[in-house]
Amino acid sequence: MAQLVNKPLLKKELRQALRGHGALIAQNVYLIAFFVIAVAAASSHLIFSTALAWRAGSAAFWAVMMTQAVLAIVVIPGATASVMTTEHEQKTYDTLASTPLTSSHIIWSKMLGYFVISGSIMVVSVPIGAACFLLGGVPLAPALLSLVVLCGAIAFATALGVYCSTLAKRTAAAVPKAVCAGLVVLLLFGMVGQGAPVLGAVSPLGAMNFLSREQPVPVFNLAVPVWLASLLFWAVAVLALAEAGVQRIQHLPHQRLWGVRWRVLLLFAMLAFAALGSVQALGETATPGCAGGACCGTGGDTDPEKVPQALAIFAAIIGHVLVALVPLFAAGLLTPLDKRRIAGEKTKDYSIWERMFGLSLDAGARYVMLLALLTLVIALLGMLLWGGEVFGDHWDAIVLGFVPIFAAVWALSMGTRIIGFCAWPRSDFGRKLVCVLLFGALILVSVCPAYVLARDVDEPTFASELSLTPVLAAGVVSAFHISLFEAESAAMKALTEWVPMPVITTVLYVALGILFLLAKRRMRQIWIRRQAAAQVSPPLPEDTHPAPSTPDA
């Protein structure tokens, strides 16, 4: 570590970040917020009886720790996403790169610097946590170990932010990526972890939950201390992210593919883990005493009937994430193909792949589509491996469940490109914000009918879990609920007798996509006509991905 971290650079980062009033204000606001959270959590018990003070103490302590864990994963990546981009924006990167510092020095020193800074902000809440001891109910060992877990989460979040900062040259482009990545991690580990204790245990929230119950986490029939499992997992993630960051700045802007490969590998490791965790957790017999009523690794037999349900949960969550990511990735983008068309190139020159994907999806959305396709493969493989006869019964539902997701992704992608052609708002960040707001509203509208339908299904908890998550397209909910859980609702039965719900949803989204496509073409024509009228070369709307720097060529 001493060889990786450069002391002067670490000192400089700390000096820069902690100078001025910003850090002091942030720490005080943070402290006040946590004081309010702790008091609120404690008072919910105290108002009933002072005899429950120990419960109040426990509730307040774990409320503070869990909130910090959530904030660490969501806020820190965004806050640290500027560490490399500001070097580019301040034009200090070349100066730094012309010193004897290596890429590893730069990444590790910045990572450690911001880990210390993030940690120091979180440390201010320790006195509040300590105050909970006065009320009782907080065993010392789990309390201290929860700090260890929190440190692991902070280290991971910092690494994620620093890595995201190597993906762009502008802070405005890096921050949404980092926040998005933090949310994905939280969704994957938090939500899937509800059904999969192995996965949930390594996530900060899950680990805190296990620690508060003083339970070990069962991993492959071994009872592993939860803090150790969590730390090991995050340590591997930090190493992977740091190495990816080093690769990025070594090769920027010459070889971008390395960064993409690393990202895809990392995300798919997580997705595969999530899929297996879901299947394993729900597919095995529940053992009394385990958190959430489902336990894994205890030697129970696989229940084939629950495999599709596990896959349904997994697919639904991935669907949520994918549909939520599209606007962020795609907003304001003009694809390289669009630029080539505007430059006068003929469509016949495009390759078959460009015709299939390039003209309808931008680079970001294609990336998301790739994730969706591979997720489908993982789900189908899971069916083959664990499903047995179930595969034969339900493959149509699984496949049909994904079709609406693809349709939704496509429709949303087309819609975002309209905003790209409008070039309004003018900033990249503004366009993304508008896209997220617009499509958030659209998805809410599409989720509402799904929720109404799902409400009548036999398993209300499962239905509400799926429906309340922010962006599940109607297709997934309806497909899985109707096909797998055989709803008794007369209205739904009547509807599905005529046309299966996935088909209805798909048709709706395809229609929406075509509408967006036509609108986009129309806007492009208007735009080109205006440019021709002005007799100026068309200035292309800003690309989300930073162009390679071409200094005084």
Add this chain to the structure above:
Amino acid sequence: MIRIQGLTVKYDDLVAVRSVDLHVPAGTVFGLVGPNGAGKTSMMRAIAGLLVPAEGHCTVAGVDVQEDPVAVHRMIGYMPDFFGVYDHLLVWEYLEFFGELYGMSGSSLRRRIEEVLEITDLQIKTDSEIGGLSRGMKQRLCLARAMVHEPQVLLLDEPASGVDPRGRYEIRRLIDRLGEIGKTVLVSSHILPELSDICDMIGIMEKGNLVAHGSMDDIAAELGAYRILTIHILDSKAETVPGVLAGFEHLHDIEVAGDTVHATLTDDPEALAELLQRLINAGIRIGGIQEQRAELEDLFLQLTRGELA
């Protein structure tokens, strides 16, 4: 000290530097001249190891930049054209940071910081926050930063761009001083008069090509350069001079204004001697003669044929 062989730099399809060969001897102040977009910055960045050349390689003091960039970075002080500074640091902190990056510490570093602040005339700003400095001061601070580790080679990319005339003068004086103390300096600029006075050697770049390099005299001789003569003629015989010099092959242009004759002559001492001999033989008395050598700007325009980017 700096040797470049077959250097080609490309940005996708754009060729920024085309197969350049160059040798800058130790202790030389070498000026790289060219319009914006000529490839000066790309060449500097390649020497500093900040970009990977498509072809060719650069060595600094015999060390290949691509093979051992860290060793090269220890030997060079690089000042980019669009430089940046850390606004929240104090001046001494900034210099201390870079000094420590090069392995300096303690009293030797403090002494060196004082020296470079004195050279760049920034002593009174030692404890000031960088964000509060003027652009010219920041530029000088950046130059101080490039010198703090006493590098053998300084790569200064447009060091005087964007500063006021006094700032430009000070930076020119500073580079001159660096040359005097034996540093190898590679300095680029698109403002030609800036370099002509301070550089031992000049390289002229256009569209990625190094069209000429060497001392001013060498380039002038290579181009068959000329000198402009202003001759004062006595006895009101100036009008007869064009007739006397008619057919003189080294004379390019002649113009009479009162008692003064302006003539453009090949830059060759023999040509001047022969011209004077012809005038004396014709009984024309000369009251005085002034000559003006071709400036860098003239050479540049002659070489690039006016094809400015």
